[in-house]
Amino acid sequence: MFVDERIVTLFKRNAHHTLTYWSLFFSFGLSIAFLGPTIKDLQCQTKSTLSQITWVFFSQQFCLLIGSSVGGIFKRTLFSALSALLVSTLLISVIFAVIPWCTQVLTLAVAMAVSGLAMGVIDTIANIQLVSIYQKDSAVFLQALHFFIGFGALVSPLIADPFLSEHCGNSAGNSAGNSTGNSTGNSTGNVTELTHHFRNTLINSPVAEHNGGEAAAAAAAAGSGVHYAFWIMALINLPVPLAVLFLMYRERLIPCCPGAAPHLLDKDELAMENRQGARAAEPPAPQAGGHGNIFSCCQNDNLRGLPLSFFMIHILGGMVLFMSDGIVGAYAGFVFTYATKPPIGLVPKAAGYLPSIFWAAITAGRLLSIPLSYRFPVVRLLIFNLAGTIVTVLLLLILPNSRAMLYVGTCLCGLFLSSIFPCMLAYTEDILDYQGCATSVLVTSAGMGEMVMTVLVGSIIETNGSYSFLLCGVIIASLGLLIFLALLFFHRLHRNYLTGTTRKSAMVEEETPGASGSPAAEPNEEAQKS
Structure with missing residues (x-):
């Protein structure tokens, strides 16, 4: 086999935890990629300029950094880690559901900031948990973990594409270009052009030309069907927090459940504790x-x-x-x-x-x-x-x-x-x-x-x-x-x-019994001389 039985055994032993963390990163991928193809429709929905809608990207990325930085706080116990993941995944589903009602840039930016915090917490905790479980074998499982980000990032535009409007974005794009002019950053314009043409290529349609007419403005005002895409993504993401909740139930970490008791160590956890105890007996490394x-x-x-x-x-x-x-x-x-x-x-x-x-x-x-x-x-x-x-x-x-x-x-x-x-x-x-x-x-x-x-x-x-x-x-x-x-x-x-x-610690251990035994050896030598 290309992967030996030891890796397979490790996966089977921790399959429930591993599959749950992988599903979390699929949710992460859904969240990080949907803004691209839907940015034109969101710009029409909020009736905003290009420079204003840019703050939506910034708020999500900035709060993702904050969530990644503080996410390790919840690693101290399994209950706190899974609880944080449960709340984060529920927030992502809620944000998907409420985005269609965000008719102003500020409210949309706040929603994206909340989703960014949730994504950052997921990113840090899922990585730490897998590293803690598999340790020296974690590279294999981390590769699979990050595969699901890419998979979710590919699925998200495909879900949104059938509901995007070709008219929405043309009039908004013209007004944004007239209002911002050369002062608007080229990077933002490039991202908007990128997502627009990427959307068009997915459905094999020609690039819509800017007409600036009243019909396009009316279509933009009427809105597109993109809200259905967000609700579908909210439903697709909903099994992820349910999976986390089921994992908490399996680990007996839900206090309100009947018969929930403090989780006892099973055989695998006991073996892990024994391995950690054996490692603790070794010379300590800097902590x-x-x-x-x-x-x-x-x-x-x-x-x-x-x-x-x-x-x-x-x-x-x-x-x-x-x-x-x-x-x-x-x-x-x-x-x-x-x-x-x-x-x-x-x-x-x-x-x-x-x-x-x-x-x-x-x-x-x-x-x-x-x-x-x-x-x-x-x-x-x-x-x-x-x-x-x-x-x-x-x-x-x-x-x-x-x-x-x-x-x-x-x-x-x-x-x-x-x-x-x-x-x-x-x-x-x-x-x-x-x-x-x-x-x-x-x-x-x-x-x-x-x-x-x-x-x-x-x-x-x-x-x-x-x-x-x-x-x-x-x-x-x-x-x-x-x-x-x-x-x-x-x-x-x-x-x-x-x-x-390690060598210094070994020398100290060798010198300690020698020092205690040397005084006792002197009377024996004197007894032999006498």
Whole structure:
């Protein structure tokens, strides 16, 4: 078998928990992708300009960062973790259901902020829980976990597409362009154009021309059927909180249920406790205060006596994901704009396929990485993926006129970038003995990179032209590889520090019985002389 029986046994032993966390990330993918194809209809629904609707994206991403940062607070007990996941998934379903009634940008931004908080909590807790369950075998299951994000991100536009209006968005787009002018950021306009053409390509219809007529305005005012799409997504997401609730029931964590008692350790948990007790008998490694959020990890009491390598592993690991997820956000946001401008000059209908190819490649890459994570060390996978990203973007930069290379390169970029996050998470937690703080740091850094790099690359494209899009990609990917090589150096230093600590502890243990036995040996020697 490609995956041995031990991995299969581990999965069967924790199948209920694992499948529940995977379904949570499917809900995450639904939430993160629906704004793209529906942004035109939401703009008509709120009667807002392009610059105003931009705050909806910002509010969701910003609160996602906050949720990722504080999500580790709920990791301290299984009850608090599952309770937070239950509330978060219920909030996502509620937000889907109430979006059709958000007729102002402010209310829509508040709704998206709440969904962003819920998504951030899900992101951190699900990753921490899987790492805690599988530990050194977590890479395989993390790859599957992040596959479901891509799967949900692919399903969400397909659900929304039949209910989108072709008329809604034309008049709003014209009014937004007239009101904002050149002051509107190019990145926002690119995202709007991207989602509009991507929607058109899904249904194989020509790109709607701007007519600005009264008929389009009337159709926009009448609204589209997009509210049905949101209600369908709310219903599709509803089984996810039910799955979390059922898991809580199985774990006897619902106080109101009859016969619910404190959960006793079963055989598997008892075996896990025994393994943890055996590890506790080994020489202690530097601890960071246990599982928690970023702020609890940075408390002074937790940082005393820790080597520099401990901090650098957190910082450099976060920077690698800051760069790699930054490329994901920038490439998905601006590949359409790059393709429609010289020297490529694709028609919008053809260029609209590029974002879907990119996300499909990410989804396929995460599925392919599941067996690869078992067969190959995560360090090799990370180096291969980072180097492959650099080579791919560099080839696109060298061959700027090749349309075929753009499609192939987009697919390869998605494949190489797909498994960097789960591999990096498993590798860093393995170095730091699965204490949980690294997960909070990495998840937050990845989300921050996706938000910051998208804005940064968009501003550079606006001032220097579309050709700078690929140049930024090469620079960011190269920095990511260099930072990862620095992380390998500090990993070696940290390993040497742990080895030295172990030797000192062993020497102390050897000296203690010798010191206590030496005085007792002297009377024996005197007795022999007498």
